[in-house]
Amino acid sequence: MNISRRQMLILLPAAAVAWESILAGTPESSPNYKMTEHWWSMLIDIPKCIGCGNCVRACQAENDVPDGFFRTWVERYHVTDWNLENPEVISPDGGKEGFPSVTEDADGKYFFVPKLCNHCADSPCTQVCPVGATFIGPDGVVLVDQTYCLGCAYCVQACPYGCRYIHPQKKVADKCTLCYHRITKGLTTACCEACPTGARQLADLKNPKDPIHAFLKTHDVQILKPQMATGAKVFYNGLDGSVR
Amino acid sequence: MSVFKESGHLFRLAALYAVGTLTFLFIRGVLVPKSFGQYGHYRGNAITEIAAHPIHFAGHQACDTCHTDVQQLKQSGMHARVNCEGCHGPLAKHADDPSVQPAKLDTAKLCVRCHAASAAKPRGFPQVAALDHSNGLPCETCHKPHSPAISAGGAK
Numbered sequence: 001m002n003i004s005r006r007q008m009l010i011l012l013p014a015a016a017v018a019w020e021s022i023l024a025g026t027p028e029s030s031p032n033y034k035m036t037e038h039w040w041s042m043l044i045d046i047p048k049c050i051g052c053g054n055c056v057r058a059c060q061a062e063n064d065v066p067d068g069f070f071r072t073w074v075e076r077y078h079v080t081d082w083n084l085e086n087p088e089v090i091s092p093d094g095g096k097e098g099f100p101s102v103t104e105d106a107d108g109k110y111f112f113v114p115k116l117c118n119h120c121a122d123s124p125c126t127q128v129c130p131v132g133a134t135f136i137g138p139d140g141v142v143l144v145d146q147t148y149c150l151g152c153a154y155c156v157q158a159c160p161y162g163c164r165y166i167h168p169q170k171k172v173a174d175k176c177t178l179c180y181h182r183i184t185k186g187l188t189t190a191c192c193e194a195c196p197t198g199a200r201q202l203a204d205l206k207n208p209k210d211p212i213h214a215f216l217k218t219h220d221v222q223i224l225k226p227q228m229a230t231g232a233k234v235f236y237n238g239l240d241g242s243v244r
Numbered sequence: 245m246s247v248f249k250e251s252g253h254l255f256r257l258a259a260l261y262a263v264g265t266l267t268f269l270f271i272r273g274v275l276v277p278k279s280f281g282q283y284g285h286y287r288g289n290a291i292t293e294i295a296a297h298p299i300h301f302a303g304h305q306a307c308d309t310c311h312t313d314v315q316q317l318k319q320s321g322m323h324a325r326v327n328c329e330g331c332h333g334p335l336a337k338h339a340d341d342p343s344v345q346p347a348k349l350d351t352a353k354l355c356v357r358c359h360a361a362s363a364a365k366p367r368g369f370p371q372v373a374a375l376d377h378s379n380g381l382p383c384e385t386c387h388k389p390h391s392p393a394i395s396a397g398g399a400k
Contacts, residue, residue: 035291050365052358054330061334062300076364101362110364135286145290148277181297190301190334196326196358197369 033184035138039206040178041233042189043215044114046240048199051076051112056096058194062179069165070094071176072116072191079242080108087242113236113243114200116191117142117163117176118224121231125155125164125175134173140205140233141180146172160228178202205233301329302339310342314390321391322370331389355383 003011051074059065059072074095078088092099095112102110119142126134126142133149136142144155149172156164156173167174179189187193188202203212215221215237222239223232236243282288307328308315318324329335331354337344361371372378378385386394 033295047366050358050369051362054357058301058329058334063297098357098360099362099364101360102364104363110362112364132280132285132287135284135290137291138283143290143294145287145293147293148287148290177294177297180291180294182299182301182303184295185299187299187301187303193301193303193327194330196323196330198325 032186037206038139038183038204039233040119040140040183041203041205041212041235042116042119042178042192043201043203043212043221043235043237045199045201046111046113046236046238048197049074049112049114050197050199051095051099052196053095053098054194054196055114055191055200056094058190059176060096062182062190063177065174066168068093069168069174071163071174072114074099075113075115076110077113077240077242078102078105078108078110079240080105084242109240111240113239114191115161115163115224116234117159117178118161118230118232118234119176119178121233123230124158124160124228128154128158130154137180141178141183142175143177143180144173144175146170146174149173160225160230161232203235299336300334302334302336304328306339307335317388317390321393323390323392351383351389355387355389 053074055072056070056074059070060067063071065071072094073091075089075091076095076099078090090099099112119136119140121136121140123136123142126136129135130152131148131150133146134142134144134155146167151166151171151173153166153173156166164173164175166172179187179191182189183202189200192200192202201212204210205212212235216235219237221235221237223235224239224243225232277287277289279288279290280286283291304327311328314328318326331349332346335346338346356374359371359374361373365371383389
């Protein structure tokens with residue numbers, strides 16, 4: 001096959017475009033899902049959490065989270081009555097296998113706090129990414145494009161909630177996707193599916209029929225670190241003031 | 245018009261600049277992914293790629309389509325709102341192909357994980373000190389996991 005210089009110059013960019021579409025592949029789509037019609041969040045009902053660790057195990061199974069790293073985890077707080085600023089917090093292996101039993105403490109209280117990515121509307125982690133590998137999707141879920149991430153870990157430092165880590169094998173940033181592959185297909189997240197007491201509930205703030213609206217109107221609900229103005233979308237009911 | 249008398253080198257410079265710009269635009273066109281900037285400063289296709297990850301938990305709706313008997317039994321008991329996969333684990337493979345059998349469960353470990361007594365748990369939640377409570381007997385001797393209350397005639 002003889003190709004003239006002119007033909008070669010025309011063919012090169014065409015080949016580049018073709019190669020790019022091969023690299024990009026054709027991802028499977030979720031046909032009935034419209035990104036602009038959702039604004040995802042989660043409700044965590046502290047008085048219902050029993051610290052069983054079902055959510056942590058479910059998350060690891062669903063998302064192949066490596067051992068020792070967590071997209072969601074459970075903390076147990078121990079607060080003595082006068083010392084709100086210095087709670088004792090434990091989370092053995094992320095609370096994956098539950099917590100050691102404790103007996104009633106006359107001077108204080110114990111409670112569990114499940115944590116996960118807050119899917120902030122003004123998230124610090126997406127703002128610091130130098131390459132545009134992490135972003136807030138049109139439906140309010142903070143995601144990482146792992147094929148584009150450099151692994152510089154700026155976002156890991158930027159997250160005020162400690163919800164990100166560098167994946168030990170992939171060497172890129174990893175975090176809770178709010179089970180994006182599930183919620184786009186009409187399922188709930190793995191942690192909510194596995195929670196036995198309904199302490200975690202996925203909520204869609206753009207859906208007027210979502211029970212979250214009634215709940216937010218009738219309960220005293222907080223977000224974590226409101227002073228940081230992150231626009232966190234994980235709402236905590238019955239949250240103690242000592243929780244950081 | 246002496247200014248333009250020796251303008252040849254300016255044209256060469258302009259041509260060089262034009263070639264440089266075109267080369268930059270070409271390389272940029274090749275390197276920047278096509279869907280970058282579709283929704284914002286990121287690769288738009290990343291969203292559909294993440295949405296295409298495989299599912300491991302089938303969801304209780306999938307369980308209910310076949311296991312209607314268990315679902316009805318569960319409805320009447322205290323575990324009505326505990327989803328199947330909360331105890332049985334991720335079973336999307338079983339939902340896709342029923343010949344894939346789920347693993348047997350260890351109730352001694354499973355029940356205790358939720359029901360072991362601890363002052364950290366909510367007051368109203370049923371809790372027992374496992375050893376004192378059952379004297380070492382397995383939980384399912386008295387309690388059926390799908391409907392755990394002990395009925396008058398004793399549990400089966």
